[in-house]
Amino acid sequence: MEMDSVMIIMAPMRGYTDRVFREVWSRNFSGVDEAVAPFISLQQAKDLSVKILGDLAKKETGSIPVVPQILGNHPAAFISLACRLEDMGFRELNWNLGCPFPMVAKKAKGSGLLCFPDRVDAFLEEVCSHSPLKVSVKIRLGRHSKDETGALLAVLNRYPLHRVILHPRIGVQMYEGRPDLKAFHYFLHASCHPLVYNGDIWSRDDFQALSSCFSGVNSWMLGRGLLADPFLPERIKGIFADKKEDELDRFILFYKDLEAAYQKKLSGPSHLLARMKGWWVCFNESFEGGDILFKKIRKLQKLDLFQKEVQAFFDSRPAWLPSRAGGWVDPACCIDHGRVEGCL
């Protein structure tokens, strides 16, 4: 695949890919073309506040253009937010139809709406007629079953969406099992919109296998894989020089930059401790002995002890591990079923 035409998008991950992370990541690494920000949850348009919009105060974070995202089911809230964001210089607003958590889904939000194509239809009818920003959606294959995909697709195909980001699992699956590549393939051929692939890209090999399955896709969204291995976009695009010492040293610089940025933003050592522990849920996977470090630091209640353990770990020059979750793509899952008729 021609790397010039490959677009890599940083996934929205609430609690992780906030503005601080996006800025620090882009100071230390490259290869991401765009980021979708974690969702803003709005019941009503009146909830809009400076605090809610704080994570989006700038149109761009470093060099990465940011697309805001909304979680909700009130078209008026979407339109109102879109008007505010237009004034701030944004061009697109993404609608979250993928959040799998039962607390969200049972209120008919996120993936909880996927089994109600009529409600999706009514929402899109309203926002596509009145939003000053381009509208895109991030979806799963359905809430309870992939049998819901067909009706959903028929609705989406009726609207001028800027793009559709598909994570090919169903909502109730959460993150269990593997992405359904056959279903993605079907969707790719039946969708009238540019489609972004999202799900379980843990390594360059995963990316290459998926991109040979889906030659019609040029935008790829990376979530947990990028958090576990922040070099992943560089590896995929071939920017990364494969020097092992350089890898650890660059990671340490990034880590310290991240810690310093959160220290500035968060109030007090206990908040910083909680935030940095959260990051080791992702990072521990990438190092030999990372699991042992993680068990130790998880229990620590004092920031200085936590920092000492992490420093001692870095001083031991741990080896970088190839992703343990990667290598899952079976090209036989991507048999070409041909073009599906029905696009407007």
Ligand SMILES: Cc1cc2nc3c(=O)[nH]c(=O)nc-3n(C[C@H](O)[C@H](O)[C@H](O)COP(=O)(O)O)c2cc1C
């Ligand atoms: C901790 C966490 C937070 C997430 N937050 C969001 C979010 O705010 N908006 C959204 O659309 N998806 C969210 N997601 C889903 C991811 O964007 C992505 O679709 C999912 O992790 C699958 O991609 P991956 O296999 O590359 O991680 C979140 C996922 C996780 C694990």
